[in-house]
Amino acid sequence: MDVADAIPTLETVTADDIEAFHREREKILASVRDRLARDAELDFAARDLPSARIAAECAKIFAENLYVSVKYGLPGALHDYLAWLRPYLAAHALPPSFIAKMLSAFQCAALAFVAEPSNEIVSAALRGLRQADNSRTREGGA
């Protein structure tokens, strides 16, 4: 999925889902960070302090944007943030593979959240992240 693709509608998200996300968003954020940190290709980011800082900060801001986008039903705003993020990361000399994976991790979290809004929302988001991760690992090994 490309950044330019629209995020699905948020109309089915309920107040309970939003509260669940608010309570658990640190876990979602941690999973994104963890996923980036465990990626062998992205070892450089762990060693390179400025890159690691940029990635962590962007993940934090992404989580804030996702929360507000979902709470107020503003998928376009989230899309704008993701569209802004790519050139920002590129300008900071982060490798294209890193940028693609980071944006993909963010989008998976967002899509998993809006695609399956329920009381299980956090686990759905994490499941989506894991599935995307596994699928990319298989593609990489092929």
Next chain:
Amino acid sequence: MTTPDARRDALLDVACAGERRACFDLARQWEAEGISAREFYNDIVLRALAELGFRWERNELSIAEEHIATEIIREVVAFKASAIRPAPSAKGIALVGCVPGEQHDIAGLILSNLLEEDGWSTRFFGQSVPKEDIVALAARMQPALACLIARTLPRLDSTVELAREIGAASPRTRIIVGGIDSPALRSILRPYVHGFADCPVTAVTTANSLAG
């Protein structure tokens, strides 16, 4: 004739070089040339700040360099405040500052200058003030006007909460939000605020029409 763009570039050059005194000299020179407040704040200062942000985004300036230049420009705005001759009319108290979490407070400083010049008694609280403290201040002062700055999507939540609570604590206060131009975000805020401003100059016009 010097254009606003040339003036903006001149300010950027000296601010990025860290030359604080040279920035004051430019402000003094433009004052003597009689440039309008709109040109000084909108066409020079705010556009210079926006350009600093773009340069940081493009990694042409480090965070430290961007902050040094920004702080110099903040001092230029404060320097301008020292020359203000407030209008004689007393329009009431205007509370100005950022919603919790928002850090872009220079537009608020500019607005304070303009409101003061226009006859308002301003209280600029800057950034990083907890919501409860701002609401308590509003409850105590019952200001005629509260101008809240929120520039980014994640601040929408705190803007809604702050505006709602100021409205409850000080029902006569007219609330203006600056920094948010998206129609979708404005429609979410509209039930809690009385107006929006695209820039500090238009915020003064909006403030006067609400107070009138």
